[in-house]
Amino acid sequence: MSFTDAQIWTVIIGLGLGSYLLRLSFLGIVGNRDLPEWVLRHLRYTAVAVMPGMITPLILFPQATDGTLDPVRMGAAVATVVISLATRNATLTIFGGAAVLFALHFTIG
Amino acid sequence: MALSREFWQGFRDGTPFILVIVPFGAVFGVVATEAGLNVAQVMGFSVLVIAGAAQFVAVQMMQENAPVLIVLAASLAVNLRMAMYSASLAPHLGKISWWKRGVISYFMVDQTYAASILKYDQTPGMTHAQKLSYYMGVVTPICPLWYLATWGGAVLGTAIPSDLPIDFAVPITFLALIVPMLRTFAHVAAAMASIIGVLVFAFLPFNLGLLVAALLAMITGAEVERRMAARRKQ
Numbered sequence: 001m002s003f004t005d006a007q008i009w010t011v012i013i014g015l016g017l018g019s020y021l022l023r024l025s026f027l028g029i030v031g032n033r034d035l036p037e038w039v040l041r042h043l044r045y046t047a048v049a050v051m052p053g054m055i056t057p058l059i060l061f062p063q064a065t066d067g068t069l070d071p072v073r074m075g076a077a078v079a080t081v082v083i084s085l086a087t088r089n090a091t092l093t094i095f096g097g098a099a100v101l102f103a104l105h106f107t108i109g
Numbered sequence: 110m111a112l113s114r115e116f117w118q119g120f121r122d123g124t125p126f127i128l129v130i131v132p133f134g135a136v137f138g139v140v141a142t143e144a145g146l147n148v149a150q151v152m153g154f155s156v157l158v159i160a161g162a163a164q165f166v167a168v169q170m171m172q173e174n175a176p177v178l179i180v181l182a183a184s185l186a187v188n189l190r191m192a193m194y195s196a197s198l199a200p201h202l203g204k205i206s207w208w209k210r211g212v213i214s215y216f217m218v219d220q221t222y223a224a225s226i227l228k229y230d231q232t233p234g235m236t237h238a239q240k241l242s243y244y245m246g247v248v249t250p251i252c253p254l255w256y257l258a259t260w261g262g263a264v265l266g267t268a269i270p271s272d273l274p275i276d277f278a279v280p281i282t283f284l285a286l287i288v289p290m291l292r293t294f295a296h297v298a299a300a301m302a303s304i305i306g307v308l309v310f311a312f313l314p315f316n317l318g319l320l321v322a323a324l325l326a327m328i329t330g331a332e333v334e335r336r337m338a339a340r341r342k343q
Contacts, residue, residue, distance in 0.1 A: 049322075
């Protein structure tokens with residue numbers, strides 16, 4: 001890496017400041033204003049609109065297996081969804097999904 | 110702010126994320142150190158940026174000797190979703206005093222956002238103060254451990270066995286949050302649009318495909334909700 005210390009800190013501070021402004025953006029300016037209903041209706045779907053898209057490539061094309069479908073990771077993802085539907089408990093789901101992941105890793109992986 | 114019942118609920122709900130925060134913080138510490146950053150710089154990333162995916166992108170591009178502005182643009186693009194989280198939290202936390210919103214913003218990461226929004230949706234009638242307490246409860250086991258794990262990785266080096274599938278801790282923890290969010294057909298439709306959208310727009314650079322997919326998915330969810338409400342009225 002040919003970055004000088006000053007350049008490295010420029011990246012760190014620039015990325016830190018920029019990320020903070022992105023996080024503050026709407027939360028910072030909305031204040032006491034009431035948002036119109038059509039805006040609220042869209043915002044209600046933010047989490048289910050961002051997160052499935054974020055993990056889809058991680059499940060289908062894991063970098064660790066050079067982007068090829070991996071039965072260990074696929075099996076763990078399916079098991080996690082099943083455990084979530086069955087238990088309706090996020091903590092149990094996370095530990096259950098991790099247990100299946102490692103079980104598959106040490107058996108078929 | 111006393112440590113209320115909501116705080117401890119948040120704390121308990123945030124605790125399982127240790128499973129993903131510790132390995133990723135440690136891996137970042139190792140990778141960034143091996144890239145040539147000193148401990149202060151590695152910690153600068155985890156404390157000032159506090160966003161794993163963007164930090165990894167920045168360090169990888171620095172290793173490839175990309176120009177500073179390109180490194181900043183690419184890693185900030187990864188964090189554009191934070192503006193969507195900010196908008197999504199605004200109806201819940203927007204009326205809290207400005208300095209507390211400043212603190213909330215600093216600690217806004219995927220896990221704190223998702224756990225909190227799930228709780229707010231499932232528990233109508235929470236006050237702003239209760240929502241804030243819950244949020245800070247989720248933050249408490251997550252963010253300090255992010256710094257600590259990063260520091261451990263930077264100082265101790267490669268102590269993590271590299272063949273373990275720890276990359277998959279991220280999808281597992283997010284699946285555990287997403288599935289309970291699928292309460293209505295509109296939520297399911299939005300999630301499907303998000304998945305299809307991210308595959309269709311995968312060709313866009315800088316992770317922008319996710320942003321396009323997310324916007325289309327939000328429109329899908331809102332439109333399905335509107336049509337179903339209109340049909341119910343008839």
